[in-house]
Amino acid sequence: xxxxxxxxxxxxxxxxxxxxxxxxxxxxxxxxxxxxxxxxxxxxxxxxxxxxxxxxxxxxxxxxxxxxxxxxxxxxxxxxxxxxxxxxxxxxxxxxxxxxxxxxxxxxxxxxxxxxxxxxxxxxxxxxxxxxxxxxxxxxxxxxxxxxxxxxxxxxxxxxxxxxxxxxxxxxxxx
Ligand code: HEC
Numbered sequence: 001x002x003x004x005x006x007x008x009x010x011x012x013x014x015x016x017x018x019x020x021x022x023x024x025x026x027x028x029x030x031x032x033x034x035x036x037x038x039x040x041x042x043x044x045x046x047x048x049x050x051x052x053x054x055x056x057x058x059x060x061x062x063x064x065x066x067x068x069x070x071x072x073x074x075x076x077x078x079x080x081x082x083x084x085x086x087x088x089x090x091x092x093x094x095x096x097x098x099x100x101x102x103x104x105x106x107x108x109x110x111x112x113x114x115x116x117x118x119x120x121x122x123x124x125x126x127x128x129x130x131x132x133x134x135x136x137x138x139x140x141x142x143x144x145x146x147x148x149x150x151x152x153x154x155x156x157x158x159x160x161x162x163x164x165x166x167x168x169x170x171x172x173x174x175x
Contacts, residue, residue, distance in 0.1 A: 078116065
């Protein structure tokens with residue numbers, strides 16, 4: 001190397017190092033950005049399966065547990081959801097438990113639970129952005145907290161547009 005002028009040596013060194021870095025860089029797996037995981041839910045699954053999926057969503061991509069507890073008491077910032085199925089049936093006159101749960105998830109600010117501030121996100125909108133099938137499974141799971149799951153994938157909700165007509169519950173204001 002001694003007969004090669006120093007500036008040329010430096011250029012060669014730079015080229016060699018760039019080559020090495022490029023090779024190393026390409027051998028390392030690139031960080032990929034994944035779109036939110038879409039859960040494929042068949043339209044004919046049983047209510048029991050819906051409960052399972054709903055529980056996974058509740059604890060996972062639905063991020064419900066970042067705010068809600070199940071079976072805790074004391075001064076909580078967010079309503080504890082233990083026994084919610086029982087309370088849901090009596091929260092708003094004329095609403096079934098399912099009507100109330102659906103409204104709590106799609107339009108949470110219509111009825112704000114006494115003693116709490118608004119702040120429940122609309123779970124069908126970003127950032128949570130669950131689709132109607134996923135929300136139906138979450139409702140099935142919530143029904144098991146203090147009750148029994150009754151919904152199927154075909155249960156009509158005001159919000160899903162799958163309502164066959166007529167028998168929609170009134171979307172009244174909070175009393
Ligand atoms: C950022 C915090 C936050 C997250 C995340 C959140 N919630 Fe809530 N939730 C609230 C707050 C605050 C209330 C009470 C205010 C209200 O009634 O809107 C509430 C109320 C509720 C109620 C009504 C409870 C009652 O006693 O009537 C239900 C049901 C509920 N949430 C379910 C869920 C589910 C299911 C998820 C996940 C898909 C979820 N929440 C995610 C904050 C949150």
